[in-house]
Every structure is written in C-alpha cells, then in structure tokens.
Amino acid sequence: xxxxxxxxxxxxxxxxxxxxxxxxxxxxxxxxxxxxxxxxxxxxxxxxxxxxxxxxxxxxxxxxxxxxxxxxxxxxxxxxxxx
Numbered sequence: 001x002x003x004x005x006x007x008x009x010x011x012x013x014x015x016x017x018x019x020x021x022x023x024x025x026x027x028x029x030x031x032x033x034x035x036x037x038x039x040x041x042x043x044x045x046x047x048x049x050x051x052x053x054x055x056x057x058x059x060x061x062x063x064x065x066x067x068x069x070x071x072x073x074x075x076x077x078x079x080x081x082x083x
Contacts, residue, residue, distance in 0.1 A: 003055055009062050016050050019043040020074040023081075037081055044078025047071050 004012070022043050027036040051071065053062045 004053075004062055009064075012050060012053070012062075013066050016047055016071055019047050020070050023074040023078045040078045040081040044075045047075050047078075 023040055027033070031039065051063070051068065054060060055062055
C-alpha cells in the first residue's frame with residue numbers, strides 16, 4: 001500500500017467526524033439500549049483505530065497537526081456508555 005496522500009489523510013480525519021457526531025447525538029429512539037451500546041462501542045473503537053494509523057514504515061503516525069479534542073471526547077463518551 002502506498003503512503004496516504006495529505007488529501008486522503010484529511011478525508012479519513014473528516015469522516016471520523018461521523019462517528020463523533022453519532023456518539024455525541026446520544027441514543028436514537030429506534031435503538032434498544034443494547035443496540036445503542038453496541039453501536040457506540042463500534043464507533044469509539046473505530047476512532048481509536050483511526051488515531052493509531054501509521055505510515056508504511058509502521059512506526060510513524062499519519063497524523064501531523066490534526067486536533068483530536070472532539071475525537072478524544074467522543075471516545076471517552078462512548079466508553080462511558082459501556083459502563
């Protein structure tokens with residue numbers, strides 16, 4: 001796999017916002033509590049995976065100066081739903 005371009009990195013970061021928005025919106029009325037916990041878990045785990053993306057060298061993060069404040073908050077909120 002070739003290194004991700006800066007545009008590809010930006011796209012990954014921006015699409016992570018979908019998981020952030022989903023978690024921050026709270027439980028949709030059409031989901032059971034169990035379904036919501038599962039949905040939230042999949043999304044905060046996905047955010048953690050995205051944060052861990054590395055370049056081809058397997059060591060260097062693809063991230064440069066991105067602000068992960070909202071993502072970190074969504075991960076924390078998502079984990080709290082599991083408690």
